[in-house]
Amino acid sequence: MRSTKWLFPALSFIVLLLIFLRPEAGWSVRSFLMGSPQSEVKDTETLRIENASLKAEIAKLQVVRDQLPQWSPEYVRAVVSSRYPFNFKNELLINAGKNQSIFGGEAVIFGKILIGQIQEIFENTSIVKTIFDNRWQSAVQVGPKGVQALLGGGGDPKLTLIDRKAEVRAGDIVYSVAPGLPYGAPIAEVRSVELSSDNLFQEASLKLQYDLGDIRSVLVIKNAK
Amino acid sequence: MRSRLLNIFLILLLALLLELRIPYGSGTSFDFLFVALIVSSFFLSFWELVFCVVLGVFVTNWRPSPSFEMVTFALVPFVSFSLRKILPWHSWLNATVLIIVGTIVFYAASDSAFFLRSQDLFLGILFGGLCFGMVVFHTLNRFYAVEA
Numbered sequence: 001m002r003s004t005k006w007l008f009p010a011l012s013f014i015v016l017l018l019i020f021l022r023p024e025a026g027w028s029v030r031s032f033l034m035g036s037p038q039s040e041v042k043d044t045e046t047l048r049i050e051n052a053s054l055k056a057e058i059a060k061l062q063v064v065r066d067q068l069p070q071w072s073p074e075y076v077r078a079v080v081s082s083r084y085p086f087n088f089k090n091e092l093l094i095n096a097g098k099n100q101s102i103f104g105g106e107a108v109i110f111g112k113i114l115i116g117q118i119q120e121i122f123e124n125t126s127i128v129k130t131i132f133d134n135r136w137q138s139a140v141q142v143g144p145k146g147v148q149a150l151l152g153g154g155g156d157p158k159l160t161l162i163d164r165k166a167e168v169r170a171g172d173i174v175y176s177v178a179p180g181l182p183y184g185a186p187i188a189e190v191r192s193v194e195l196s197s198d199n200l201f202q203e204a205s206l207k208l209q210y211d212l213g214d215i216r217s218v219l220v221i222k223n224a225k
Numbered sequence: 226m227r228s229r230l231l232n233i234f235l236i237l238l239l240a241l242l243l244e245l246r247i248p249y250g251s252g253t254s255f256d257f258l259f260v261a262l263i264v265s266s267f268f269l270s271f272w273e274l275v276f277c278v279v280l281g282v283f284v285t286n287w288r289p290s291p292s293f294e295m296v297t298f299a300l301v302p303f304v305s306f307s308l309r310k311i312l313p314w315h316s317w318l319n320a321t322v323l324i325i326v327g328t329i330v331f332y333a334a335s336d337s338a339f340f341l342r343s344q345d346l347f348l349g350i351l352f353g354g355l356c357f358g359m360v361v362f363h364t365l366n367r368f369y370a371v372e373a
Contacts (some may be wrong), residue, residue: 008272015279019286024285033284034245082287085296087253087350088336093288122289131254134342155252212252 012165027082027093064115064187075109075219076100081125090153090212091118094170096220097124107181107221110210114176114185118220126220131157131187132212140187142204143172149204151187162202168193182221227291229369230273233265236361237277241284243357254326255350258285259298260358263327266306266321268372279300294335301327309371316371317362324358325351 018025078096096102098121104120108128116130129136136153147166149159151174162168172190177183188206196203228300240261249255262281266274282299286292305323327352332339340347 007278012272012276012279015276015283019279019283023286023289025261030284030287033242085285085287086256086298087346088332088339090252091287122325125289126337127288201337 138178
């Protein structure tokens with residue numbers, strides 16, 4: 001009885017130590033319980049369709065890229081260590097921080113698509129605020145004519161404040177023009193366009209080519225223009 | 226006693242698995258583990274609850290430094306533990322009230338704008354958590370007495 005009296009306080013203390021000294025152990029357990037990302041178990045047919053879709057995307061993006069100033073990004077490759085577990089924010093923790101020369105505010109991309117920005121840095125890790133976060137707002141341009149819009153984050157990111165007379169179509173590429181983020185980095189594709197509730201602007205819903213839950217590694221851009 | 230604790234561990238593990246594998250809406254999930262910890266506070270002694278909550282924090286924590294959300298997540302089950310005998314109703318009704326109030330407090334403390342921004346989403350999460358919590362409560366209550 002005497003020995004069991006101290007069992008749970010002792011075990012609790014050990015787990016507390018783990019939380020503060022080795023938090024990555026908890027991230028690994030959670031990652032293990034989450035299982036493999038869906039993309040790893042997709043069949044060949046699905047992959048073939050995706051491949052064709054990605055080729056089409058590359059062709060579209062080439063048009064955008066040709067109109068942009070050329071620059072060679074310097075980047076740090078990082079692995080996603082954990083994800084924000086609640087419903088209030090949408091953040092990723094990546095394994096690159098101060099020791100990898102991350103200073104905060106850098107753009108984070110996945111397969112050349114902008115997915116977020118470094119928000120908080122630690123010694124060897126950083127927190128990335130993604131475009132799926134409700135707090136995300138950034139200036140973007142849409143399509144070959146570079147129509148200006150505001151990208152608002154959230155579970156379903158959308159474009160607002162698009163000029164009522166501007167020509168935006170489904171399939172147009174949305175790319176970043178916000179200061180501190182790489183100019184022209186593609187973000188998404190327009191899915192549909194409609195008038196805002198006050199009839200003063202247009203709004204657009206977006207089609208994203210990836211599932212954030214499947215992303216395991218990202219690039220942190222260090223010299224965004 | 227050992228089997229009770231083991232069963233509660235298994236329920237917490239199940240809650241975590243369901244939370245991780247069953248998404249609710251775009252980019253959101255139910256708070257099954259949080260609800261399971263509130264319900265567990267009715268069946269565990271203080272130090273058993275401490276251990277379960279610390280384990281819950283261990284697998285839920287996503288960053289190397291403490292966060293306000295994590296502190297709230299850990300505190301609410303202890304508030305439930307303190308109130309479970311003070312509330313005047315049947316234990317199942319006490320559990321219902323504490324799940325609802327605990328979830329509201331957790332969301333209000335972590336992001337008060339969430340209610341205004343996503344009312345439907347919040348109600349869905351609350352309802353899903355309440356249903357799960359009631360199933361867990363009645364399952365545990367069938368085999369074990371509420372702790373004195």
